[in-house]
Amino acid sequence: MARRFFISIRYMRKFGIALLSFILLISAVKAQPKRTLDKIAAVVGSGIILQSDIELKYATFVAQGMPPNAGAKCNILQQLVSQKLLAQQAIIDSVDVKEDEVDNSVDRRMRDMIQRAGGQDRLEQFLGRSVIQYKDEVRPDIKESLIAQKMQQKITTNVNTTPQDVKKFFDGIPKDSIPTFNKEVEVGQIVFQPKLTAAEKEAYRNKAEDLRKRVLAGEDFGKLSRLYSQDPVAAPNGGDLGFNDRTGFVKEFTAQAFKLKAGEISPVFETDFGFHFLQVIERRGEQVHTRHILIVPVITEESLNRAKARADSIYALMMKSNKNVDYFSYAAAAYSDDKETKFNGGMLLNAENVEARSTYIPTDKLDPQVALVTDTMKVGTISKPFLFTGADGKKGYKILYLKSTSNAHKANLAQDYPKLKEYANNNKVNVTVSQWFEKRRKETFIRIDPEYQGCPSLKGWSTPATAISEVKTEEPKPADPKPAVVKQ
Secondary structure (H helix, E strand, O other), rough: HHHHHHHHHHHHHHHHHHHHHHHHHHHHHHHHOOOOOOOOOEEEOOEEEHHHHHHHHHHHHHHHOOOOOHHHHHHHHHEEEHHHHHHHHHHOOOOOHHHHHHHHHHHHHHHHHHHHOOOHHHHHHHOOOOHHHHHHHHHHHHHHHHHHHHHHHHHHOOOOHHHHHHHHHHHHHHHOOOOOOOOOEEEEEEEOOOOOOOHHHHHHHHHHHHHHHHOOOOOOOHHHHHHHOOOOHHHHEEEEEEEEHHHHHOOHEEEOOOOOOOOOOOOEEEEOOEEEEEEEEEOOEEEEEEEEEOOOOOOHHHHHHHHHHHHHHHHHHHHHHHHHHHHHHHHHHOOOOOOOOOOHHOEEEOOOOOOOOOOOOOOHHHOOHHHHHHOOOOOEEEEEOOEEOOOOOOEEEEEEEEEEEEOEEEOHHHHHHHHHHHHHHHHHHHHHHHHHHHHHHHHEEEEOOOOOOHHHHHHHOOOOHHHHHOOEEOOOOOOOOOOEOOOO
């Protein structure tokens, strides 16, 4: 019990600094009533969370396509407080992240936000600041967030879910709350994309070459990109792709971008997207700022017919084999043009459960074109090649394999063990994290600004006033030194 009331001198010093910062800022606000100043929204141990931190994350929340929601600020503050607790523990446990991890995370966020906003100019207009300024502002928070994530992983690293845990978890679900799983299927695919011959590609390569010559002759790169580039995201921004590391591009693009100096322009080169040439704007260590122009070849009817002929040929080989299902996996690895499934036996993964690499896909989440074909197939059979249109509008041919199917049903251990194990493991992780936070909250001084004390997600997070109102310190005695003690 004594440990609950014990506060070390070191902790009191940190608390005193945080409290002094809080008093000074409040005093400054009172002294200048006509100005709108930033304020401290929360104090967490030796750290503070500013109102501007919340507003910046809220702006990101809206910029990512979420509808404006005043209640979201409560959740943001709760996340920031949790993040602070984890980050402060990470310092004690020597948990850190590399700077290039932070840079990569910042760049990924910016690419996503620019795409959602419909271009860099529109994003900057919404944020009221330049992308470079915004990146500088969010970088410390992103770094702390990555450290917090790594700390949370450390907290849960020893969580292990046994078959007994799964059964206990399932048995603990009230009978009227047992989930119902929709009809699910396991589907494999072999994709045949139409491919142009070298002669058919030549006109598109020449168009890219002509644009490159115009740039070298002095015409404005950004203007030509806006007029002619077929990259729907970068073209409106003059082809600007921002800063990226080597993982941000396909390998052909990376090879060009990281061998050029600032200001240099690459030759025309080909990727799966088409023909490009790029210019390096700036280099920062393993980060490169580029812009490019992309010319996308148009698929011809002849190339589509060639894709169909390849699909028909592979289908015929599988039908001749007595073990055509076994041959399907081999054929997917050898002939499929889908990089995401060809080395997985051709099997599609559930897009909502990729981390678990689940191949069980609810039929309402299937591509409608795939669902239409598999609906008439028997388990263990292979479909004839059929024409499909991808999300990018490009056409091709597919062969499907229906590995398994299960009708809609109430969850049960025999049929749904993998999914129930995942649920049980997530529950165990959540309990472990919740217990850690509950312990840390009691050991850490937390003060929430009155504006947020009504937030349901922050209820009980503030340290009670009685816990800090009276701090008793006794003079140390030579034979029996007494530490500082908090009275309740």
